């Protein structure tokens with residue numbers, strides 16, 4: 528990668544994803560000329576320690592994006608709806624973690640190892656998928672490209688960090704309250720999340736699915752370029768702090784056995800197969816937390832499908848890292864590598880450090 532440093536803004540820098548973004552940028556030695564930390568007016572003036580330096584948080588207003596090359600947004604959809612176009616108008620390329628732009632046709636929705644080429648045509652905004660979609664599509668890609676996919680059924684077991692900082696505090700409070708006998712009420716979720724499993728993530732839609740489930744359906748189709756993919760999901764919030772887990776059932780077009788599937792999955796960049804049930808080895812939320820990879824295991828035949836065309840498996844990944852921050856930074860690195868930092872319409876022939 529050309530290392531000409533860029534000015535990068537992190538919007539939502541005080542949140543769980545924003546803080547992880549700062550950490551990932553630092554770990555990967557992203558070429559930074561300037562790191563601009565932005566959040567709501569409530570946080571303006573707060574300081575954050577980054578790699579031994581103290582940086583002040585500014586308020587995310589349109590003028591804050593002057594001179595920014597890449598803006599990583601994770602401050603919710605309503606903020607992105609307003610500020611992402613404002614940042615793009617000022618010449619920044621936005622990589623947005625919210626749901627605001629994901630299904631807009633002209634906005635690429637990108638998972639770095641699945642559809643990187645889609646980023647080329649961006650017009651100032653690129654969307655990062657929902658965390659539950661993110662960990663699923665690299666594995667589905669391997670099946671799409673070999674035996675084909677007929678139908679997918681996914682049940683998710685999602686951690687509270689997927690909701691944000693308040694939800695982490697709510698689970699902590701309820702666990703503590705259980706021990707001390709001081710009841711901690713539910714406020715972020717409609718029911719207590721400690722010692723529970725809540726099948727309601729985001730709002731209910733008229734078709735009975737939740738919006739989280741429907742995001743997984745629509746986003747998977749867009750990223751995999753399979754607009755007619757038959758896919759259904761049930762999304763469940765569970766009392767885990769970090770990492771989402773998914774039970775996945777796939778009906779393939781042509782037969783495939785578990786051994787062949789394991790080999791296929793292991794060849795996908797960023798996917799690790801952990802599958803030795805006799806030794807109690809399979810992907811776990813606790814082991815995936817803090818890691819950038821997607822972990823797959825419990826690969827077996829789905830015996831309910833005829834002709835050897837059924838597979839069942841378990842997929843786990845850190846929702847804050849690959850599910851959000853890491854993929855956003857990987858997209859930024861991809862833009863630099865390929866000379867696509869600026870929007871397609873303003874790029875000239877030879878790019879310098881991706882800034883044409």
Ligand SMILES: NC(=O)c1ccc[n+]([C@@H]2O[C@H](COP(=O)([O-])OP(=O)(O)OC[C@H]3O[C@@H](n4cnc5c(N)ncnc54)[C@H](OP(=O)(O)O)[C@@H]3O)[C@@H](O)[C@H]2O)c1
Nearest residue numbers: 539541542543544566567570601602603625689691692851
């Ligand atoms: N958590 C995940 O696993 C995950 C995965 C993928 C995508 N996402 C998406 O990432 C976004 C943030 O999630 P999170 O988990 O980091 O939430 P969070 O911990 O609640 O943090 C929210 C962040 O947004 C900022 N913010 C709120 N209102 C704002 C405003 N009006 N203007 C500017 N900044 C504002 C907050 O700043 P203050 O501190 O000043 O309030 C804070 O920095 C959401 O869109 C979420 O859907 C999250």
